[in-house]
Amino acid sequence: MSENADFVPLLLDWFAQNRRDLPWRRTYDPYGVWVSEIMAQQTQLDRVAVYFERFMARFPSVAALASADETEVLKAWEGLGYYSRARNLLAAARRVMAEHDGRLPADFAALRALPGVGDYTAGAVAAIAHGQDHVAVDANVLRVLARVCDIDAPIKEPAGKAQATSLARELLPPGRARDYGEALMEFGALLCRPRNPDCPACPLAEHCAARRLNIVADRPVLSKSKDITPLNVATGVLVHAGRIFIQKRLPKGAWANLWEFPGGRIEAGETPEQAVVREFAEETGFATRVETKLAVIRHGYTTYRVTLHCCLLRLTDVPETAPLPEPTLTAAQESLWAAPDELSRYAFPAGHRKLIEQFGESLRGRASGGWGPEAPRPPTRRKG
């Protein structure tokens, strides 16, 4: 362990030279640090910055956030993923108003008790916002310590995490928790990267056990990866009397409380057109037919790789002048018929948002009744 004893000053020097200029590093006000840490979970910082600035402009304080509608908070989160983070952040803000007089607590245990705040985030806020001697062990820290200190347990499993966390605490220079925590993470993100770490430029090279043993490629030890299931899904954009049918998803599960176009899995032996008509009937009670196929959108998420077949639907045997019908919802908590321009107000999953962006013009045209059978085609973009 002695070879690790004094790499921390070198790490702090490196950070002083390579620290990125990020918006929440301007004042380190606790609310901003908290928001940034929630946004940063499982998300790369460069992608967070834009969302952060927009979020802070709209919800500049705990009080402003606490008094907001969830719909608006989810809209601000649209595209970031893991939407329970946004719902928990709002719930936590309301609890801070009720229980902490509107000021984010500084105490680790009080932070840790807020919804959406785990060990990492509580430590990060305590250290980065308040300068308390706590560690924030994220995936960067796990990787850096696995290499520098040669941790041979699978680093994402409890034993590996425990070793890394213990080391991180031992190495923490008292009074410098903010710089130390940010430095470990920044170092992992910029230099000691997962794939191609820049060992030749590494200021810790002489202290790195993995490098000395020539096993950098074997650290950290990874767990078995899980296979990704391909999934075919059909979704329908139902247009009637100038409006588009959307529904608000249930309050639990994937994309909770976000809006969507109804649809679902394409079963074996089904065409996308058959599936979307069936799903629409199951979820809304509406009898529909496919007018055109709008797009095939591919998007992946952690355990699935989805191919989304998007169809434009019309009500069957209902004249365009008939009033907007009421659905019988089975897979949603609420629904509405939106004017095309209103779709931008609601938070949609990324795949559905892509659909709206690609076909917004076409949908506007169709909704206003001005389109014949040959609607404008999207630019077909095929590689190779």
Added chain:
DNA sequence: AATTCGTGGTT
């Protein structure tokens, strides 16, 4: 302990 929960960038 193992799953679930998104999305986009990188290699």
Added chain:
DNA sequence: TAACCAAGAAT
């Protein structure tokens, strides 16, 4: 391109 992965938390 397919696989991997990111300033994790909740269940």
